[in-house]
Structures are given as C-alpha cells and as structure tokens.
Amino acid sequence: MKELYYLGGVLKLKLFKGFAATALCTAMIVSGVAYSQQADAGPPGHSKAKVENVIFMIPDGYSTSFATNYRIFKGEDTVLDSMLVGMMKTNSADNWVTDSAAAGTAMATGVKTNNGMISVTPDGETVETILEAASDAGKSTGLVATSTITHATPAVFASHVQSRGSETDIALQLVNEIDVLLGGGKANFLPSSLGGNQAERNLLEESLADGYAVAENRNELLALSKKDKKVLGLFADDGMAPELDRDQTNEPSLAEMTDTALQSLSSNKKGFFLMVEGSQIDWAGHANDAAWAMKDSEAFEEAVEEALAFAKKDKKTLVIVAGDHDTGGMSVGGYGEYLAKADILHDVTATGDFMAAELNSDRSNVKAVIKEFTNLDLTDEEAERIKKAPENSTALTINQIVSERAYVGWSTTAHTGVDVPIYAYGPNSSTFSGLLDNTDMPKRIAEAMKIEFGN
Ligand SMILES: [Zn+2]
The missing domain is CATH 3.40.720.10 (Alkaline Phosphatase, subunit A)
Known part of the structure; x- marks a missing residue:
C-alpha cells in the first residue's frame, strides 16, 4: 500500500502496483453542466x-x-x-x-x-x-x-x-x-x-x-x-x-x-x-x-x-x-476528435494497477497483457510508452492509453x-x-x- 499526499491530507489507496499521482495530460476541460430539469422526480x-x-x-x-x-x-x-x-x-x-x-x-x-x-x-x-x-x-x-x-x-x-x-x-x-x-x-x-x-x-x-x-x-x-x-x-x-x-x-x-x-x-x-x-x-x-x-x-x-x-x-x-x-x-470525448466510446470499456476486466503488476521484468509481455485484460491491440508506439514508463507511473500510462481509445479525457x-x-x-x-x-x-x-x- 502506498499513500498519496495531497492538499495537506492523506488519501489511502489500496494499490496493486505502481500508481503515481503524475499528471501527464494537461488538456483543459470544461465539464458540461447543461441539463434539463426532470419533471418526473417520481411520485x-x-x-x-x-x-x-x-x-x-x-x-x-x-x-x-x-x-x-x-x-x-x-x-x-x-x-x-x-x-x-x-x-x-x-x-x-x-x-x-x-x-x-x-x-x-x-x-x-x-x-x-x-x-x-x-x-x-x-x-x-x-x-x-x-x-x-x-x-x-x-x-x-x-x-x-x-x-x-x-x-x-x-x-x-x-x-x-x-x-x-x-x-x-x-x-x-x-x-x-x-x-x-x-x-x-x-x-x-x-x-x-x-x-x-x-x-x-x-x-x-x-x-x-x-x-x-x-x-x-x-x-x-x-x-x-x-x-x-x-x-x-x-x-x-x-x-x-x-x-x-x-x-x-x-x-x-x-x-x-x-x-x-x-x-x-x-x-x-x-x-x-x-x-x-x-x-x-x-x-x-x-x-x-x-x-x-x-x-x-x-x-x-x-x-x-x-x-x-x-x-x-x-x-x-x-x-x-x-x-x-x-x-x-x-x-466526454477528447484528444481533438468528435468521438466518445466509453462503451468499449466493457472489454476491460482489470484495473491499470492490476495490469501493471502482471508485466514481466523487461515488460516484453506488454502487448499480451493489455490484450488479455482490455481486448485492445496496442500499436508499437503505445507498447513503447508503457515499456518506458517509470515504475511509479506504469499503471497511469496504461490507463491513459485505454482512456484515449475510449475518448475519455482527463485534466x-x-x-x-x-x-x-x-x-x-x-x-x-x-x-x-x-x-x-x-x-x-x-x-x-x-x-x-x-x-x-x-x-
Ligand atoms: Zn471526495
């Protein structure tokens, strides 16, 4: 278990392996707050x-x-x-x-x-x-x-x-x-x-x-x-x-x-x-x-x-x-495209932390691990990103690649x-x-x- 310190407080996370609080994606996002009032709050x-x-x-x-x-x-x-x-x-x-x-x-x-x-x-x-x-x-x-x-x-x-x-x-x-x-x-x-x-x-x-x-x-x-x-x-x-x-x-x-x-x-x-x-x-x-x-x-x-x-x-x-x-x-959507594909996340069967822990020491099995737990075929470039990621941000890098494929952005x-x-x-x-x-x-x-x- 590791601890993530922020804002003077402590958030205890149960971690499987290698999560770090490194923000790599700095795209500005304005969350859509438009909504219509539901007339039927239910009798x-x-x-x-x-x-x-x-x-x-x-x-x-x-x-x-x-x-x-x-x-x-x-x-x-x-x-x-x-x-x-x-x-x-x-x-x-x-x-x-x-x-x-x-x-x-x-x-x-x-x-x-x-x-x-x-x-x-x-x-x-x-x-x-x-x-x-x-x-x-x-x-x-x-x-x-x-x-x-x-x-x-x-x-x-x-x-x-x-x-x-x-x-x-x-x-x-x-x-x-x-x-x-x-x-x-x-x-x-x-x-x-x-x-x-x-x-x-x-x-x-x-x-x-x-x-x-x-x-x-x-x-x-x-x-x-x-x-x-x-x-x-x-x-x-x-x-x-x-x-x-x-x-x-x-x-x-x-x-x-x-x-x-x-x-x-x-x-x-x-x-x-x-x-x-x-x-x-x-x-x-x-x-x-x-x-x-x-x-x-x-x-x-x-x-x-x-x-x-x-x-x-x-x-x-x-x-x-x-x-x-x-x-x-x-x-909802991101990466410069007019696309949102959160539905592909049904094929993901493990957390990024869990997948990072499944990688071998030289990470040569990265494509197989990601395929097994996400059904995604990594490009050579994506596989390289995960291989080169520091130990403490390997899970984050996996999560970012999966998020990119689903067009789920993070700021x-x-x-x-x-x-x-x-x-x-x-x-x-x-x-x-x-x-x-x-x-x-x-x-x-x-x-x-x-x-x-x-x-
Ligand atoms: Zn909260």
Whole structure:
C-alpha cells in the first residue's frame, strides 16, 4: 500500500502496483453542466409529507462527465438520469478545489471548513452532523463505504478530528455511536493500530461484546439475521477491492451492504439515517482509470436501485444522491476528435494497477497483457510508452492509453472545482432543486425530517 499526499491530507489507496499521482495530460476541460430539469422526480417526489428515513448516497468524485460517460457505457439512460433535481457548488472554506474531508463536512454539518478537516470548523470547534441530529431524534444510523469506514466521507458524519489522517481516532468515535458500519479498514480497529494508552484495545472484540453482530466477509454478511440491529462489517484491512477486481475476493458488493443496512435499520419505528458512499469512483478518477470509474459507477447504481426499491415501498423515505466534488477533470470525448466510446470499456476486466503488476521484468509481455485484460491491440508506439514508463507511473500510462481509445479525457490526477449534479427521490425531493451550496444539503435534510439541527 502506498499513500498519496495531497492538499495537506492523506488519501489511502489500496494499490496493486505502481500508481503515481503524475499528471501527464494537461488538456483543459470544461465539464458540461447543461441539463434539463426532470419533471418526473417520481411520485411521491413532490409531496411535502414528513420524511421518516433518509438514505444519503455519495458517489465520491462523480460529476456530470462521469454521468454522461456512464450513460454511454451502459447504452441507455441511467437510474440516476430519472432522478436529477439540481446542481451543487463544492468549494471548501479555503479552496475552490475541495478535498473529501471539507466537502463531506459541508454536506454533513452545513458548515464549510478547510481541506483535510473532519467536522470541525477551521478554528477546530466541533460542529453537529445531520447523522448526530437524527440519532438525537431517536433514529437509527448507518454508514456504508467501499473505502475504510474511517475514510473522510463516512468519517465526517460521526466523528470530529483536525486531520482526516487520524483514522484510528475516528474508529474510536464511530464504534458504539453508529448502529450499522459496513466497509473496509479492519486494521484501524485492531490493537496494532491504536497508539498510546489505547494500544491494548481491540475495537472489533469490544464491538462484539457490546452487542454488534460482526461480519468479516461476504458470506458472514449475507448470513446475518434481519433481527441484528447493530452490525459491524469490516471486509478488508484497508480499502475494499475495486469492483473490477472484487471477484477475486470474498467481499460483498456495495448493493449487498446497502441491502443489509436497510434491513437492520428499518426495524426502528422512529426511522433511520443511512449514508452510502461509492468511495472508489474517486480513486478511479485519481488513477485516471476510465474502466474502474465505469465499473464502480455501475456498482453504485446497483446500490441506488436497492435504496429506490426500499423507498418506493416505504413511501416515507427520502433518497438523495450527490457527489462531493469531481475527481480527475474527466471529459466526454477528447484528444481533438468528435468521438466518445466509453462503451468499449466493457472489454476491460482489470484495473491499470492490476495490469501493471502482471508485466514481466523487461515488460516484453506488454502487448499480451493489455490484450488479455482490455481486448485492445496496442500499436508499437503505445507498447513503447508503457515499456518506458517509470515504475511509479506504469499503471497511469496504461490507463491513459485505454482512456484515449475510449475518448475519455482527463485534466488532472487530483480533484477539480466544477459543480456536481444532485439527484433525489421521495417526499420533499423537489426541495433539492436549483443550484444549491454543499452546506444546504444537511439543512434541507433536517427540514424534511422535521428534526432539530443546530448549525
Ligand atoms: Zn471526495
């Protein structure tokens, strides 16, 4: 595992081999933000009925370009296409280009903070989150992610630390406060990761003793009973596998985790607040890996379908979906051509990281490896580019060549500051229409649930 440092924060990536944050493509991209307001947000979309349950879904890094490329990849309108209601500004307190910690803090607390900070003000003061407000109102709470469950986006909903890198401090704050926790990051709950006077604690064992049902793989998750109201599922030491590589693991899908969370949380008559993050759409953007981005967008859409099925039956559930920022400055089309071919990415069956790890020491098998995992016949020139790439940017070079063939452009390996789409379904969904600020999100959720929310 390596760590990618940026904007003073730490993004932990589960890496197979050789990813580097080197931006090679500097083409300027203006993401298309034109959209038409969907009249049909889906009944009971326009009612002002009281909302008992909220499912807040965050496809990390997902902007309009991801939405359009995913539509091309899928070959038809997406589930999210039918739910579009508005757009959201993403800037943080100190930067037009936010990181996930500041973006999530705004979306969870209604207060802007500096990049890297988790639900504290720039001065370090703790601010209430919408999840905490829902809990105070007697509702059950849950967090689901494919990153570590202590990563920035889930962390902002239920912990307060100066730096997003303090994942073991975050773990200590999550356990016992949250009813359902599902994701990666088991290492942060074990004694070896807890320093100082916490060093002897094993949060996993403590959780078991405190009444959590614990699952450590897909089979154990699926075997849980609907009666398990408190569930701790940690399926990888660090981040979970990218959807492209998940079939080589015994990890559950995001949809399976979402379904389990809904079953557990819905037993509370007073309702629930659940946050579900498609964490790795962002990681794919950082890696400029177009196929990883599409496969994790697909996995996220399947999780949205679980949430919608629940909401349609329940009629008192509001589903809101919004990315926290764009990652990668993706474009639809590029490289001087009037072409967009994200559909060819169906033939890609591994991440760039995985393919880079399959190369032999002199990289003489590059054409065979790329053919096996992408079905692309590399030109001699393309093969040479990969052969000559430095060790730490081999995967990036593979991803750039695959992206060129799909006419998916990238302008950075970091985040960008474009607005992102907001999607909603259920009672009060129309109150998320128009151009909102990221700080508006938790305030409108609190109004919809008719609960006290202080910030
Ligand atoms: Zn993010």
